[in-house]
């Protein structure tokens with residue numbers, strides 16, 4: 001067969017469509033939304049070439065209209081999970097042996113399918129199943145997923161190109177093998193792009209995958225599987241199983257061939273998985289790779305020199321877009337006393353202008369939170385803030401789950417920098433403000449840094465010395481640090497994403513660093529004229 005050093009197409013960030021009134025994309029996505037809304041689906045397990053309907057099902061409902069029926073998904077029992085593992089392992093040799101450019105072509109094709117014929121479907125499914133407004137769906141399920149797929153192909157090529165030196169008489173080659181076994185991808189509800197990327201990035205590097213999506217994201221996960229199949233992903237490379245997360249995880253981690261976990265979700269769940277891997281460590285063929293991006297308590301810190309309107313906008317967008325359910329969402333804010341009244345005025349005005357309701361009505365900026373458990377938790381923190389002496393509700397504070405899980409965007413003001421909502425990840429449209437004395441800047445830097453998390457954070461300052469000082473003092477407080485911006489909205493290829501501390505292993509999704517976790521390099525040294533005498537010159541008479 002002919003060979004070549006193929007150059008992959010240059011990755012370019014997918015342009016975000018506007019969906020402004022009168023645009024064709026708006027008409028198309030609304031049409032698809034209606035079609036999906038008025039039909040039901042039955043999501044099977046995808047194991048190899050089989051689509052398995054186990055009969056043990058869960059019904060799916062849009063968070064913004066929980067009585068509306070979207071259909072069901074089937075749940076696995078232990079034997080299905082074992083079958084997913086054995087099917088993945090059977091597919092492994094052929095997949096790992098396939099030329100890299102063939103693997104790349106599959107995922108580039110998937111990206112183009114999303115950019116074109118599947119765009120409205122994956123966006124509408126994300127709007128319905130995860131209650132995202134069209135802009136949030138577009139930047140996630142279309143643009144970010146496309147970017148993950150195309151940029152990862154470019155990063156894969158860069159990795160393969162990286163080769164060691166060779167001295168005369170020898171040739172050193174570095175071969176990037178997939179892991180010896182299978183990878184387990186566990187994905188969260190909040191980003192369709194992450195759901196697609198965690199299995200796809202490992203598969204791109206030649207691995208086979210068992211993928212467990214979140215129960216609250218199965219509706220759009222099925223569209224991802226449909227696209228991967230349409231793109232020509234061979235059967236058995238990515239196997240999707242739903243069901244009891246503990247049973248599925250225990251079954252996967254019990255396999256001798258488990259070689260890595262690619263997780264995104266909450267901190268405690270990840271720590272629990274890590275602990276189980278530790279307990280099973282003597283059973284594995286190879287040390288498993290453990291990659292997890294987890295919770296956050298992301299901050300905005302305003303310096304007295306900052307512009308109040310900019311601070312307010314960073315809060316309104318950074319804390320409330322997608323109902324605050326981004327891992328990067330601002331949830332604790334530090335504002336100097338001299339600025340607070342002005343910032344408060346702008347934020348209250350913004351929040352009172354937000355429209356809330358179904359994403360089908362595109363005037364709505366805010367829709368529902370993901371499920372009843374999240375709604376109840378958020379409502380209880382809001383109620384507590386109404387009671388507590390060291391907290392008050394500045395704006396918002398209402399909630400209503402009669403039709404959907406609607407929490408009014410809420411701003412809490414506290415006099416206690418360690419108040420519960422300043423420290424606990426709530427994952428909803430609730431932000432807490434702590435007002436500091438202007439002359440307490442250095443102490444405030446220490447307060448901001450004193451968090452178990454380290455995901456995202458932003459400093460707003462017109463004073464360059466203060467910005468530089470914060471950049472240094474908060475070096476470990478955030479893996480994605482923003483100057484004069486909101487702490488959300490990382491773009492693949494521009495701001496590789498992830499944090500350390502309790503926020504994750506910081507392997508930076510959408511970068512070469514992440515892909516390196518899914519390969520196990522082998523060095524091959526070849527000598528051209530092989531020595532025939534063991535004696536070295538120094539041993540001469």
Ligand code: NAD
Nearest residue numbers: 187188189213214245246249265266269293294295296327
């Ligand atoms: P989650 O932890 O509830 O669920 C994540 C996945 O883990 C789901 O597939 C779930 O079914 C599974 N799971 C739940 N319990 C499990 C268990 N005991 N054993 C094994 N698997 C289990 O998280 P979520 O609510 O879907 O997502 C929100 C969380 O994800 C937040 O904490 C957020 O900060 C985090 N997140 C982080 C990033 C990041 O890049 N750091 C990105 C997105 C989301």
